[in-house]
Amino acid sequence: MSVSFIQFFENSIAIAQILLIFSWYQSNSKINDLQLQFSVSFSSNFASAYINFKWIHNSNNDNFFKIRCICILQKLFGAQNYRSWRRSMEIALSTKRKLGFVTGSVIRPVNDPNQTEFWDTCNNMVISWIMSSVSESIVKSIMFVDTASAIWKQLEKMFALSNGSRKYKLHEDTYSCDQNGISVSENYTKMKCIWEEIDSMSELPRVTNVTPEITNFLNALKKQKEEEHLFQFLNGLDEQFSALRSQMLLMSPLPGVEVSCSMLQQEESQREMFTYVQNQDMTALYSKSATSDDKCTFCGHKWHSPDKCWEKIGYPPWHYKGRLNAKRSHSSQEVCEL
Structure with missing residues (x-):
């Protein structure tokens, strides 16, 4: 349920209650007193349920069964990053309005069973967030701690260094x-x-x-x-x-x-x-100098490698040496036939 829809619903209820109280006030003062008490009680209960810090909103979970973890950039792995991890956790928990569960300011109610159940649910949710933001070795040490505030104090004793x-x-x-x-x-x-x-x-x-x-x-x-x-x-x-x-x-x-x-x-x-341009120029210069200095080991000429030497693999037909070799080959074939 979005915030705008809840506000619209609250405003509609408030207007309806005001009209109802005004119409009944003129007819019966006793009915007006009862309606006023009921109106105040209903409005306060609805508002307290909406703004209560123990209420689980849609921003705390993706659906009824999958709880979304808070965003922590780096997991806690020791005293080296404890202060930065703690600061990240405090910011993340405050955005979810659950910081009081780790500081101990939100006390577990004992008189109202519904409020007790809400507190236990939110406490377990905060514990799951803490466990997902620490390393695997630290998870084993806080697995069986009951409350989020006790886990918070235990981590502080373990990893907090003196100022x-x-x-x-x-x-x-x-x-x-x-x-x-x-x-x-x-x-x-x-x-x-x-x-x-x-x-x-x-x-x-x-x-x-x-x-x-x-x-x-x-x-x-x-x-x-x-x-x-x-x-x-x-x-x-x-x-x-x-x-x-x-x-x-x-x-x-x-x-x-x-x-x-x-x-x-x-x-x-x-x-x-400049380093990139200089490297490109040096590479081109080296390639050119390497090509110009290398000699073919078969014929002794430059500008080509031995595997592309025409003296070794043969001259192309358009070359004069290629035509001369073709004539010699043709003449030798005629002599062999005779």
Whole structure:
């Protein structure tokens, strides 16, 4: 059922209820009170059923029997990618309105059997999503855990590193991340992932009263951070970009990381194009020189190979030596007949 149809259905019910309440209010006040209570109860129940976070919508499953998994680009295989996997899972679960099942904010109801059944169904669905987004070895360790929040806490205890160790490793990677022959865009993407993870681990206090001095300070801090990213990015480039790197460092003001990446990509494209043209010219020149220097081992002449030598395979009929050989062959046949 689409959202637009549900909204239309809710609006129709609301209008019908208002007309019914207004007509009955004039005739009987008691009937009006009962109808008003029933109307409020029905509307609240229908709305709560629609917006309830435990309700399984069509977006959660393809059909009644096949549950569609959430989209996670990379499965969890250890502490190396736990933070990125966790962030992807939080985004995916929030789009399904099921993040509370892993954080523990949605508590299992015990008084209402229907609500309990809904909770168990959604909890099992979230568990299936988690199991499909981790490696096979990790699946075996969480197979018999009852709730999604317990699985979430268990994975955090197993793979979550302390912020100090992780920050040290990330800052070390910023200055040891070299290009090593990969493209400029791939190297920039690799550095960008490290910078974003460092920013996510660095929590700064919120500024409520923004003054011009604070604005200038934040702009200077942002500029200093961009320059630091630029130096880290240029530090890991291959030596073939050393000349362009020197030119960018002489610019005033310094270009941003995105601008530098664009300039390097243009230089990389030009190098690839010139290398291709140069290789084509060298191949043609080598082929020509190889053909001109080679000699036939049968006759000693150039411009042909031994398997195409006419001295070996015979001259064609239009060649004068071919006609001469034909006459000699004809004369020898006449002598043999005599």
